[in-house]
Amino acid sequence: MRAVTDLAAHTDSTPLGPTHHIPAELLLDYATGTLSEAWSLAAACHLTLCPHCRHELKAVEAMAGSMVEQIVPQPIADQDRAVAGFAGIAGRLGPQESARNARPVADPDGLPQPLRQYLGGGLADVRWRWSGAGLQSFALPMTRQRKAGGMVSLLKVAPGAGLPRHTHTGDEITLVLSGGYTAGDAAFRRGDVEIADPAVEHRPLAMLDQPCICLAITDAPLRFSGALGWFFNQWARFSA
Incomplete structure (x- = not known):
């Protein structure tokens, strides 16, 4: 894994959002549900705060969805195994949808909602x-x-x-x-x-x-x- 990846190196860096981003390969793992629970939490929090990566996630989901559609019909058991790798997409649409369409965090301590749910409260707790x-x-x-x-x-x-x-x-x-x-x-x-x-x-x-x-x-x-x-x-x- 690369030491530091800036997915937006080709874009203008502004005070309006992060400039160091989730790598594309981790976004794919997140979209397909193969990223670990802990790293998924970090990804979901970053997506809540980063409009750029929410846009990238849409592209990754579209690519993954296209790959599912192109799966050649196979015997049922083999097909199930082939589709299983992408089954996480549907299972993760709730958290992703929340992160993708997130607005600026309004909580007093600024915690991303995915982390607030894990903590059961805010930084004061x-x-x-x-x-x-x-x-x-x-x-x-x-x-x-x-x-x-x-x-x-x-x-x-x-x-x-x-x-x-x-x-x-x-x-x-x-x-x-x-x-x-x-x-x-x-x-x-x-x-x-x-x-x-x-x-x-x-x-x-x-x-x-x-x-x-x-x-x-x-x-x-x-x-x-x-x-x-x-x-x-x-x-x-x-x-x-």
Whole structure:
């Protein structure tokens, strides 16, 4: 998986929407219902905030629908297997329709509706846990991710603070809900998505104007590097 994909690199970037987007291959997985529950949550939240990707999703759905129509008649058992790969389209039309036709979020804390449904409330209801200097977190109860050593968490980072430098033993997707952060030369603000894989080493730092709140999802444990890497790795292992 590519480290960071900007689906709208060919378009003008404006303050009206995100500039770092869900990759096309993940949109296809989302449309066909083959994306994991955790990553589907991130995709649905991004779609709620991103008019560009809602437009891209329509194109992906049209392509997938065309592929279904072109399936050559086969014996029933084989046909069922062929169609099964696209069965998720119908099953996901509700969430997609909601995301595609979403209006600017009117909730006071600006949470996308798919995330609000998972939380059963807003940010005021989140029971934050201290996770280090300038960092608070809240783990969402998604058993499959935890069994693989990954996580699905809300992160709240104080202005100017950041996560320790780290690499990845799997894939990671981060969606900015409010505020923003930098990672190297890249800047991520509300609605932006950053995708990192084992080839990426970074140290996200919250911007100075306000706290940064993100939805962060990993498939496998992070591997902290730098001078204090060993300490952070041990701390993460025992606090999981």
